[in-house]
Amino acid sequence: MHFFTDQTGNTISLANLPKRIISLVPSQTELLYTLELNEEVVGITKFCVHPEIWFHAKTRVGGTKDVKFDIIEQLNPDLILANKEENVKEQIEYLSGKFSVWVSDVEDMKSACDMILQIGSMTGKDAIANDLTNTIIKGFSELHSLVPSTKIPVGYLIWKDPLMTVGGDTFINNMLDACGFQNVFASQKRYPEITVEDIRNSSCKVLFLSSEPYPFKQKHIDELQKELPDVVIKLVDGEMFSWYGSRMLLAIDYFECLVKEVSLICSH
Template sequence: MQPRAVDAAGVAHETAGADARIVSLVPSVTETLFALGLDKQIVGRTGFCVHPHDKVREIRKVGGTKAVKLDAIRALRPTHLIVNIDENERDTVEQLRAFVPHIVVTHPQTPQDNLALYALLGAIFDHTQEAESLNERLEARLREAMERAHTLAAQNVLYLIWREPWMTVARDTYIAAMLRLVNWHTLPDTRGGVAGAARYPMLDFDDAPWLAQVDRILLSSEPYRFTPTHRDALARDPRLAGKRIELIDGEMASWYGVRAIDGVAYLLRRASSA
């Protein structure tokens, strides 16, 4: 059978048979595999793969996105392993190549890239109709965002993903691209490249001249789980006086795949209520 789909690493994959055994090391992709109707072929997932709740609990855990249990994966005898450039360690993936026949690399960098992700997974696992359905739903959301963007006030936002040290996102990350759909523009205006720490830079509130331009500070629910206590503490910080500080559902802003469909709608609601 001829290769039909090319992943983010440039590898062409043939269509898998119904006996494919899939391990996903990417939480958002795990959720998407279920949305594509591949329930019976998913045999392994990380502890961070928590959606859909009622289905993932039946799937064996193989560690985390970075602390992967190689022996647990080996025991599952997967035919396909799905990884992500940002979320999984290259060295770990290389070790897995020794016994997993097919490794599918993903790397969506914009909301629009999800269309190619649906098509890729649909083609590899022979669920093209389900992929086309997701495609249509996301395209409708993206059209809505485009039509409404000019009605939304432009905002400069600081999107925080960690504390001690404080960490944010570069402008060429998926999160920043999602926020741009609703006319929210991340600061600082930095770009981190294809992968690596520069995509998620550390910052010091005492050494951030661009901070004066920030209208809104968004505290993500992941990977660090910011709470109302953190929000209230920052609101008392004199360096942030006059800034709107609020919590945001990190899954809606950072999870690609099927979650992007609801994510775009969520961000539109948030921006419209500003």
């Protein structure tokens, strides 16, 4: 019997390497694909869009907030991967009474890499997980050499009606910091509601509109630009900022281009 303590402090036991895995977290689903666990993964959520081949082939067990217990029980998993923030506490507690449920709690790159290594250890994919985290750490280290010496004050919107942003205790904030951006709402917690007036009264020079969870479009830039004429407003790929796991590899090149673009804009 092997014991593993998750990122919330709970310990689970696995008699053998898991052969029937369910992932309730999109970014961790993509990680499982990177770890070459194609045969082992039997269930994913309807939001697990990467990789596309799994999205069409794997059994869907509901959404991240409304898992289907009957489908999960039919799949009879020996390991379920969940996340403290993305999944509903009561649903995870119910599943924990029947199955081994390992819960991640990712707030920064360090805890993201720890998550990757622990999942690699549980699934017998230590070598791939180690290579992945080393590449991520190296890539972000090289990115750091490109960021401006003076942090650019930015805002980051994840929702509309009401407008919602990200606080300083989020993974997105950590990614903004890695790019050399100063989150103007970093003093707040989690995902606070704000107003256009709050943005106007901040030191925000650049406002990022994320592609998820709210799908901001050009029309939203046009609307906000009328109220914030002195702020540069730009659409960004929300997956790059919020998907911890193997997507962080793609995020490095994306951030490099974004940093160069924003630095050029702000230098004029």
